[in-house]
Amino acid sequence: MDKASPIASSLADLDKRSRDIFREIVETYLDTGEPVGSRTLSRSGHIALSPASIRNTMADLAAAGLLTAPHASAGRLPTHAGLRLFVDGLLQVGELSEEERREIDDRVASAGRRTSDVLSQASSLLSGLAGGAGLVASPKAEIALRHVEFVSLSPTEILAVLVSESGAVENRLMTAPAGLPPAALIEAGNYLSARLRGRTLSEALKEIADEIAQKRAQLDAAAASLVESGLADWGGTDDRTLIVRGQAKLLENVEAAEDLERIRILFEDIERKEDLLALLDEARNGQGVRLFIGSENSLFSLSGSSVIVAPYRDRDQKIVGALGVIGPTRLNYARVIPLVDYTARVVGRILDGPR
Structure with a gap:
């Protein structure tokens, strides 16, 4: 079984004739979408070589992994690796008018x-x-925050009020952790406000989660539970x-x-x-x-x-x-x-x- 042909990794791997023929094939393919044959290149006037000489170079480019033939009798197309080499080394990006x-x-x-x-x-x-x-x-939906506050709506529901640096207010409903005392709402709000001020949720998410996991947050169990619930709710949503x-x-x-x-x-x-x-x-x-x-x-x-x-x-x-x-x-x-x-x-x- 034959080994796969090595792919030319840079234009320096190609001589001038190979580069010129490769460029012409890729540009013609991008213009027409069709396989490009040696006779077509010879007649284009851009390559001053016989079809036989062009075919030999095309065979070398195929062996280098830059060209492929969709059918035995068809012309050649650039491979994905060939297109990448062309874009990185030969493409002249235009300017918008x-x-x-x-x-x-x-x-x-x-x-x-x-x-x-x-x-x-x-x-x-x-x-x-x-x-x-x-x-x-x-x-x-990421905004820098200035203040976070929790408001109890019922024994099972809490309203989280997120105030951005610009003054915009976003309200989010949360399920209240069981047996949450009123003091935990204040404690959790103060804790998040201090750590989120001027930062987005995604920027502070991991730091806060690590603090709580390592018991460095100086929060009682109820407030920590509320903070974790909020982070799981806010950090896990992607409404894009x-x-x-x-x-x-x-x-x-x-x-x-x-x-x-x-x-x-x-x-x-x-x-x-x-x-x-x-x-x-x-x-x-x-x-x-x-x-x-x-x-x-x-x-x-x-x-x-x-x-x-x-x-x-x-x-x-x-x-x-x-x-x-x-x-x-x-x-x-x-x-x-x-x-x-x-x-x-x-x-x-x-x-x-x-x-």
Whole structure:
């Protein structure tokens, strides 16, 4: 049994002829979506070599793991590893025109100030301009807090009052721990107010839980029970939404049965909200646009899709959410990457309100 061909890890592994032919194949594939043959390259006028010489180089590129042939007699396509090498080393990312920037500004702004409307508009916009499906994850509801207070409503219900640094008030109903004395409400509220002041729940969650677990919280058993109940309730909820627009775009230019099957699998992947949110959350760990090509992400290993995502930020440059585009691996990366990046910046600016 033959060993798998080693994959070229950098452009330095290729000579000039190989780089030129590789670039031409990938750019032609991204433009047409079709396998590229040696005769096509020879006739293009960009490669001054005979079809036979081009075929030899294409065979070397295939042996290096950068090209593949869907059928024995067909031309060559870039592999996922080949696309990654192209994007990282040869792709020239374009700049959005002033007209395109103005269109994005105007269309996102036309949604108003409601978060759900802005995010829905952004998802539709990305789909229309990028030719894939637009994905937007709503922000996690995380606000810096100033004060926490517990109010008894009945023997079984407590109202938790959370006051943010901005003065906004959020009320949350809780089930009261059995036999809770009134003094425990005050003690638990004072304890949380001291540790949450100026911080979000997620920022302080682990520290508080560790203090209680290690008996360092200086709370009696009843107050500690109330704090733990609150943290479990508040920290365990994730009411974010995933907005997907333009799935029909993925059906355009589908010709072969295997392409239709890949799209069917992709639609199933998109239905898995939690997995997609986790993928978008990976953008929160980076500084800018992130690109996942095909099998680089296990979620899309079967459908062979590409995802381009970018985080959007609040006025303090804290990442609060992410948006992007999902589509076939032949997305126009040079155009979609700056499109996603700029849309993320516009969404962050509008959701943050006037300066």
